[in-house]
Amino acid sequence: MKISTELQAFEARLGHKFENAEYLTRAVTHSSFSSTTRPDNQRLEFLGDRVLGLSMAGALFEADTKAAEGQLAPRFNALVRKETCAEIARDIDLGAVLKLGRSEMLSGGRRKEALLADAMEAVIAAIYKDAGFEAAQAVVLKLWANRIKTVDADSRDPKTSLQEWAQARKQLPPKYVEVERSGPDHAPVFTIEVQLQSGQTMRAEATSKRNAEQAAAKALLDQLESGQ
The missing domain is CATH 1.10.1520.10 (Ribonuclease III domain)
Structure with a gap:
């Protein structure tokens, strides 16, 4: 053929x-x-x-x-x-x-x-x-x-790590909120905000909700670990 x-x-x-x-x-x-x-x-x-x-x-x-x-x-x-x-x-x-x-x-x-x-x-x-x-x-x-x-590095799940961080401090699990969805139906972009009970938040965007949630969790973890 x-x-x-x-x-x-x-x-x-x-x-x-x-x-x-x-x-x-x-x-x-x-x-x-x-x-x-x-x-x-x-x-x-x-x-x-x-x-x-x-x-x-x-x-x-x-x-x-x-x-x-x-x-x-x-x-x-x-x-x-x-x-x-x-x-x-x-x-x-x-x-x-x-x-x-x-x-x-x-x-x-x-x-x-x-x-x-x-x-x-x-x-x-x-x-x-x-x-x-x-x-x-x-x-x-x-x-x-x-x-x-x-x-x-890739296998470290930021959402799991952030939840463990919150649990260690006797906080409720992180909350993930869809702030915005933009772009055409065949190529959407999701903006997700992760929120901690203690007040810290972080946003990230990606072409899937899962990836946006992971990115937001990672960004917040990086901030928390750097002490900012």
């Missing part, structure tokens, strides 16, 4: 040339573009999630032979979460080659975090089906290399 020049360029960015290009074509086909003769990537997404998980678990297990399960688990979660998969997808411009229906395209589907994350998992599964686990694992470890190095 011959593929487009765009998909050939994507193979180069991905670091894997497919023997059976049908796997790649299916991996980048969203359900909005699928038909009875053109299957979507949902089944591959299911498989890719497991391939990614095993690749990351093995990498973390080998990278720190003294780490306890309680240390490995948050690192693992930080590396396989949807936000991280979407970031990797953006790094290799996966959105540019997605096959989307017209309505999904018009609503900014190429930039949607959930859609990019699902497609990234599907691509991992496509490599697994095309060349086996070791090939898929090699691509995953290459694409995630920098994040694996910095995973300790």
